[in-house]
Amino acid sequence: MAKWLVKSEPSSWSFAQQIEAGKAGTSWNGVRNHTAKQYLMAMAMGDEAFFYHSNDGKEIVGIVAVSRTYYPDPTDAKGKFGMVDFSVVRPLDKPVTLDAIKKEAALQDMVLVKNSRLSVQPVTEAEWDTVLRMAAA
């Protein structure tokens, strides 16, 4: 089961709103980047993803799971892009900040560190476990 990381600016969609959406989940629309699209298409039912707050917070705040795989994004007039649905899994006990990630030797190769612009990213099992350990500490 693959792991991912998705980013959102809290001002447009925050984890608090994701929690309110609850089990029903919400569609992750608005992705307009082909690299990100490839990753969205690769997601499977039940795959888990870290929820990262960009700009305001700059930290991983929770975990979501894929509740519906890739389908067309109705907000894209040209029909080129699609989206998946995410339902909330749980918040992290303690948010893991970008600063902490950059200081962690085991996370230097995270896409978040190397290509901060990409809004949907793959996360390795090792990185996933490391972040979870940091969130529990």
Added chain:
DNA sequence: GCCAACGTTGGC
């Protein structure tokens, strides 16, 4: 099909 110009994202 190349590449310069432009727009957007996101960390600082």
Added chain:
DNA sequence: GCCAACGTTGGC
């Protein structure tokens, strides 16, 4: 608010 990095657009 600035600016670097990156993606996209459009002229040729």
